[in-house]
Amino acid sequence: MKISEAKEKVLFWSKRAYAEGLFAGTSGNLSIYLPEEKVVVITPSSIRYEDMSIEDIVVVDLTGATVEGNRKPSSEMKMHLAIYLENSQVYSVVHTHSPYATSFAVCQEPIPLVLIEMIPFLGGTVNCVPLQLPGTEELAQAVAKGLNGKNGCLLNNHGVVTVGDTIERAFIRAEYMEDAAKIATLARINGEPKLIPTEIEMQMKGI
Numbered sequence: 001m002k003i004s005e006a007k008e009k010v011l012f013w014s015k016r017a018y019a020e021g022l023f024a025g026t027s028g029n030l031s032i033y034l035p036e037e038k039v040v041v042i043t044p045s046s047i048r049y050e051d052m053s054i055e056d057i058v059v060v061d062l063t064g065a066t067v068e069g070n071r072k073p074s075s076e077m078k079m080h081l082a083i084y085l086e087n088s089q090v091y092s093v094v095h096t097h098s099p100y101a102t103s104f105a106v107c108q109e110p111i112p113l114v115l116i117e118m119i120p121f122l123g124g125t126v127n128c129v130p131l132q133l134p135g136t137e138e139l140a141q142a143v144a145k146g147l148n149g150k151n152g153c154l155l156n157n158h159g160v161v162t163v164g165d166t167i168e169r170a171f172i173r174a175e176y177m178e179d180a181a182k183i184a185t186l187a188r189i190n191g192e193p194k195l196i197p198t199e200i201e202m203q204m205k206g207i
């Protein structure tokens, strides 16, 4: 993929995340890693998504130095870089504060395995990463290791991270993360949610 195409995708999926309510205000960020160029194409810091244009998208190298663009890269750039360095199958990262999923992160509680879609899209129960200061190397390392081969995790008292080999896959996982958290929340209002048995989970994973 060319850098110009990755910029278009970062812009398109950022505006889509904002339109779907996965991003609020200027929070949330997403990126694509281009392994041949060894660069990360990432959303800028503190620009409203309605106003964001292709010129605002930033390109950084794996040390975080800006290669292209006049804007400051996302304040969570370190987290994106650490995830790419730690997880060799990941080429896109989506970070949201989507409300239902983040409400579980605020309770420091995993999203329980209540929905079949959680198995193929999220790898099962969604686990929590301990609270760290935003924007720090500590948070970056905690998330990079906390994914632990899964497609997503919760950041305690903060938000959500999903990953994928493409931005389309990382994004749909962010959508399913929010959907699962919403259904788990509504199920608690309606009664007592029953978890998917481990045998079914294992069968679906082919284990």
Ligand SMILES: [Zn+2]
Pocket: 027, 028, 076, 095, 096, 097, 134, 158, 159
């Ligand atoms: Zn955040």
